[in-house]
Amino acid sequence: METAYQKVKVHNELEWCQVTDITTKEKIEKILLKNRVSYFVKWEKPKLFSNEKFGTCIFCVNQLQKEIADEAIRDLDEDVKGKIKFVNRKVEKTFY
Numbered sequence: 001m002e003t004a005y006q007k008v009k010v011h012n013e014l015e016w017c018q019v020t021d022i023t024t025k026e027k028i029e030k031i032l033l034k035n036r037v038s039y040f041v042k043w044e045k046p047k048l049f050s051n052e053k054f055g056t057c058i059f060c061v062n063q064l065q066k067e068i069a070d071e072a073i074r075d076l077d078e079d080v081k082g083k084i085k086f087v088n089r090k091v092e093k094t095f096y
Helices: 022-034 063-073
Strands: 013-019 039-044 056-062 085-090
Touching (some): 013 022, 013 039, 022 039, 022 063, 056 063
Antiparallel strands (some): 039 056
């Protein structure tokens, strides 16, 4: 027997922030996990003639947890916050 919720698809993720530094990425992951914020990471490869070796890491969070994520990020040091670029836009692709 099917439930009514099986056919409902919800797409409410935001591209929350992006970083280009691996240590900053790890610090953001730890703070989000500590505050129980669900997220996923999208990777963008570096451009062909770019000096970046790491590429760009985009953190995506649920719209309902955005405020919790914003509060959690305030606990980071100012030098780490300077390496974070906040995007706050809807995820364009559907992953299902």
